[in-house]
Amino acid sequence: MAAEVVxxxxxxxVATSGDxxxxxxxxxxxxxxxxxLSSLLAPWLAPYDPAAVPAALAQGMLKPPHPAHAFGTDxxxxxxxxxxxxGGRVSxxxxxxxxxxxxxxxxIVGLLAGYHGGWRDSLLMRLTDVVMAFPxxxxxxxxxxxFERPGLDKVALVLIALGWTTIARVVRGATLxxxxxxxxxxxxxxxxxxxxxxxxxxxxxxxxPVIVAATIGVGGNMIAEAGLSFLGLGAQSPTISWGTxxxxxxxxxxxxxxxxxxxxxxxxxxxxxxxxxxxxxxDLQDPRLKP
Amino acid sequence: xxxxxxxxxxxxxxxxxVLIGVSLLVFAxxxxxxxxxxxxxxxxxxxPELVQQIRRDYALDRPVxxxxxxxMARLVRGDLGMSYHQQRPVAEVIAERLPATARxxxxxxxxxxxxxxxxxxxxxxxxxxLLDHALMTAAVLGISTPVFWLGxxxxxxxxxxxxxxxxxxxxxxxxxxxxxxxxxxxxxHTGTIARMTRSSLLEVVRQEYMQxxxxxxxxxxxxxxxxxxxxxxxxxxxxxxxxxxxxxxxAPLTETVFAWPGLGRMLVAAVGQRDLPVVMGAVxxxxxxxxxxxxxxDLAYLVIDPRIRRGR
Numbered sequence: 099m100a101a102e103v104v105x106x107x108x109x110x111x112v113a114t115s116g117d118x119x120x121x122x123x124x125x126x127x128x129x130x131x132x133x134x135l136s137s138l139l140a141p142w143l144a145p146y147d148p149a150a151v152p153a154a155l156a157q158g159m160l161k162p163p164h165p166a167h168a169f170g171t172d173x174x175x176x177x178x179x180x181x182x183x184x185g186g187r188v189s190x191x192x193x194x195x196x197x198x199x200x201x202x203x204x205x206i207v208g209l210l211a212g213y214h215g216g217w218r219d220s221l222l223m224r225l226t227d228v229v230m231a232f233p234x235x236x237x238x239x240x241x242x243x244x245f246e247r248p249g250l251d252k253v254a255l256v257l258i259a260l261g262w263t264t265i266a267r268v269v270r271g272a273t274l275x276x277x278x279x280x281x282x283x284x285x286x287x288x289x290x291x292x293x294x295x296x297x298x299x300x301x302x303x304x305x306x307p308v309i310v311a312a313t314i315g316v317g318g319n320m321i322a323e324a325g326l327s328f329l330g331l332g333a334q335s336p337t338i339s340w341g342t343x344x345x346x347x348x349x350x351x352x353x354x355x356x357x358x359x360x361x362x363x364x365x366x367x368x369x370x371x372x373x374x375x376x377x378x379x380x381d382l383q384d385p386r387l388k389p
Numbered sequence: 390x391x392x393x394x395x396x397x398x399x400x401x402x403x404x405x406x407v408l409i410g411v412s413l414l415v416f417a418x419x420x421x422x423x424x425x426x427x428x429x430x431x432x433x434x435x436x437p438e439l440v441q442q443i444r445r446d447y448a449l450d451r452p453v454x455x456x457x458x459x460x461m462a463r464l465v466r467g468d469l470g471m472s473y474h475q476q477r478p479v480a481e482v483i484a485e486r487l488p489a490t491a492r493x494x495x496x497x498x499x500x501x502x503x504x505x506x507x508x509x510x511x512x513x514x515x516x517x518x519l520l521d522h523a524l525m526t527a528a529v530l531g532i533s534t535p536v537f538w539l540g541x542x543x544x545x546x547x548x549x550x551x552x553x554x555x556x557x558x559x560x561x562x563x564x565x566x567x568x569x570x571x572x573x574x575x576x577x578h579t580g581t582i583a584r585m586t587r588s589s590l591l592e593v594v595r596q597e598y599m600q601x602x603x604x605x606x607x608x609x610x611x612x613x614x615x616x617x618x619x620x621x622x623x624x625x626x627x628x629x630x631x632x633x634x635x636x637x638x639x640a641p642l643t644e645t646v647f648a649w650p651g652l653g654r655m656l657v658a659a660v661g662q663r664d665l666p667v668v669m670g671a672v673x674x675x676x677x678x679x680x681x682x683x684x685x686x687d688l689a690y691l692v693i694d695p696r697i698r699r700g701r
Contacts, residue, residue, distance in 0.1 A: 362538030
């Protein structure tokens with residue numbers, strides 16, 4: 099299929115999109131690696147304790163960036179660089195943790211629905227139809243409202259509850275076509291059980307789109323967490339989250355714009371890296387889907 | 390025209406189970422365990438009489454299916470219950486806020502479609518060139534930028550530093566107040582449309598009828614406008630529909646940043662006040678808008694692409 103498309107007479111220039119894809123893969127990889135490393139190494143990289151309030155608060159609060167505090171300080175005189183580094187840990191842990199659980203649920207549900215078909219499949223499709231009928235963050239806000247008080251743990255629960263549907267549909271679609279393939283039929287004829295067929299023959303061949311969807315999902319979770327925390331519906335003090343830092347930043351936007359600038363920039367770069375990586379992985383899978 | 394009616398009707402009927410599911414899920418927000426909903430709404434030290442009244446109003450002492458039936462019967466009549474915080478009908482509260490959100494969403498869509506289509510076509514005309522790279526990088530940036538941060542930065546630049554536009558607020562519907570929120574909310578959408586337009590155009594350019602059009606000696610711009618764009622628009626219409634989700638998701642954030650008196654900010658405030666009837670009403674209205682918008686997109690296909698009318 100791919101070879102056929104490339105062989106068609108093309109206008110000059112399309113052939114260079116391979117270089118571009120590589121550029122995006124490298125840029126995405128570098129950004130994601132920088133984000134992951136700075137989050138993991140935050141305790142060693144951070145110049146200050148992210149929660150430390152200086153003794154002379156009046157002199158230390160809302161200081162603009164200068165050599166002692168590269169990103170400046172917030173309203174409590176805390177070092178913003180240290181807080182951005184620690185905020186990255188929360189963002190990464192939540193984004194990745196939620197996606198791993200959501201993807202695992204999605205894979206299991208998608209495999210079973212696609213393989214068995216029948217009422218299980220119909221039930222799954224109707225359920226995902228309904229969840230997808232809501233703009234995701236709106237439903238997340240509605241679900242958070244049910245809990246007595248907000249928190250990062252509730253954000254994680256809600257994002258898992260909403261996040262598995264995409265992957266379930268992707269896996270279901272792949273399973274539907276894979277189970278009819280000759281090699282799967284052959285395995286069945288040789289007496290392989292359902293579990294063997296699903297885990298050894300179907301799942302490995304469906305993993306490509308799952309990895310792409312999960313990569314993009316990590317970025318989506320991070321944006322959702324920051325958004326909910328920004329609205330006061332996610333992480334609560336003293337948890338350090340880019341979203342709550344941005345909410346503080348809005349309060350001091352005119353007098354101390356750096357308070358909002360740096361956590362937002364960090365979130366942008368991390369999500370940009372993840373999206374670039376996800377895009378390039380998708381192109382590697384299906385060259386026809388170049389953006 | 391009559392050939393449109395049957396597939397259109399089929400799509401409308403297919404929405405019924407989805408809408409029932411949506412209502413079930415919204416109802417479940419109040420029905421799922423988590424202790425006593427009346428106390429959850431009012432707090433632990435609420436007036437016992439008020440708690441009793443809510444139990445009666447929402448038939449909380451009856452089995453769940455009966456409660457759903459009561460709730461649905463009211464819903465069908467447009468009764469979304471009473472706001473606890475404002476002591477007036479939820480439908481009234483929502484109707485008051487809806488125009489501001491609609492105005493913002495329409496303006497953001499207009500920005501996204503005009504800028505996104507323009508950027509996508511420009512990039513596709515010279516694939517692989519510098520301008521293409523620059524535009525597509527801008528598109529990925531637009532998609533990856535957190536809307537609320539973008540809103541703050543735009544407001545800092547254009548309102549605080551340059552003093553060209555108001556910082557925030559509805560300004561009694563002044564156009565100047567609409568510019569920054571619309572740009573902010575439209576950014577993600579713009580990026581998505583630009584990318585889809587580009588890739589869809591590049592796909593179409595490879596088709597044989599494009600070679601034919603060129604072989605006929607048509608000017609390049611006519612080839613693009615008449616033959617390529619029309620066919621490339623089909624996936625773009627999809628993206629405009631999908632992008633509506635981005636718009637609705639961005640609404641609470643953008644409205645909070647710009648103190649815009651819309652449905653999104655109302656929803657956030659209602660969560661803070663534990664005003665569950667308002668939360669349910671707003672979530673429901675957002676979902677119904679989204680489902681209906683997607684229906685419109687589906688119907689738009691039927692008009693644009695005659696093949697879809699016959700197929701499936």
